[in-house]
Amino acid sequence: MAERILAVYDEDFFYAERLADFINERKQAPFKALAFTTLERLMSYGKDHEIDLLLIQSDISREELNGLSAGQVFYLCDGENGPIDESSKGIYKYQAADSIMRDVMEAYLTSDEEAGGRVISRTGRVIGIYSPINRCLKTSFSLTMGQLLSRDLKVLYLNFEDCSGLGTLIGEEFKGGLSDLFYYYSQEKYSWIRLGSLVYTWGELDYVAPVRYPEDLNQIGAGEAADLVRRIARESPYETIILDLGQFGKKAAEILEACDVIYMPVKEDCVSVAKIEEFEEYLSVSGHEAVTKRIEKLKLPYHSSFGRRDSYLEQLLWSELGDYTRQLLRKQP
Structure with missing residues (x-):
């Protein structure tokens, strides 16, 4: 199975890096997580790479993401402000990192994409x-x-x-x-x-x-x-x-x-x-x-x-x- 990419975009460098590091270290989901702190870098990466799942700060509009190919988009909300587009999926960003991933995986499974397994070369x-x-x-x-x-x-x-x-x-x-x-x-x-x-x-x-x-x-x-x-x-x-x-x-x-x-x-x-x-x-x-x-x-x-x-x-x-x-x-x- 090809490696799936999960991109995290937040202007707060420490938040984006910590969340991406947690996902990669815990391996709680079948994704490689990448952190982005500028919209320009995210858009540039998206031109040449497929992003399966995007976690992005809530004040970014769909129009600003025009041209970016992402399988699913979840907005990281601070509890006061939700996604600009009310039809978009929002996730509370300041909960524990493992809680964020449970919410993301639960929502990810509601998509039409087949929930495939992963075979590891070494059995636990x-x-x-x-x-x-x-x-x-x-x-x-x-x-x-x-x-x-x-x-x-x-x-x-x-x-x-x-x-x-x-x-x-x-x-x-x-x-x-x-x-x-x-x-x-x-x-x-x-x-x-x-x-x-x-x-x-x-x-x-x-x-x-x-x-x-x-x-x-x-x-x-x-x-x-x-x-x-x-x-x-x-x-x-x-x-x-x-x-x-x-x-x-x-x-x-x-x-x-x-x-x-x-x-x-x-x-x-x-x-x-x-x-x-x-x-x-x-x-x-x-x-x-x-x-x-x-x-x-x-x-x-x-x-x-x-x-x-x-x-x-x-x-x-x-x-x-x-x-x-x-x-x-x-x-x-």
Whole structure:
């Protein structure tokens, strides 16, 4: 697929450069972003190059863009002034950069253009984090690992729990998420662009918001969920995908088949040990023996009580759990 060009025009040099850099670094959309701070340079570039998508400051009229070939145009509005042409599409420019890209991708998908996929030469590594026991620090460990890995790699975190609490912990009100991703996949409408329209960014870590309602986990079966994960690993730029697996029960075995490595938090009380043994027996009798070889059991350290809930995720990095996870990652190939 030929490289698509996304042009950003804004007289504010720092704004245009920062937004273009974010798009290129995060690779949240299948575009190469270019920044322009003068209309003359933009028009000159457009004479010899095709621009697939243009983000432009709101005070530029359609007449001033006469002669510029751009597949779609979105106006960057400051909240007080909208596009001069009221029929044009406006996007609030001072929201978070990942929010801008979600809005752009969502609008881009409403066009008549085919929402194609992208094949990456290198398939991303899939890390599954699962345990049949509860209250074992599974999600805290998942988010700690995600934060650490995303410092050097392009990482996507997917939470498959029915009630994750992620929105409260991060302080984000989600507009779309895993429920939508499941729907698109079940309707054979999934694409890398659709994935990009659902990706949020927290710090350096990309994630798709968990399901809206527990029932949404039933939109697709475990086998389909595994196929979706494999497709994301194959067609997206993510080098690592972290699956925080929750309420799939024994059906989780099918999703774990898509994982390159599986970390299983365990506890030593008799009930927890019995649950682990039962799950391992199920893997054996159900034809998922290969999954067993990829499981690494972890006895995670219980970290001390933290302060405010809204800073819990940041504090994880400097807790006993953060130190434990760093040591674990250093041992990995």
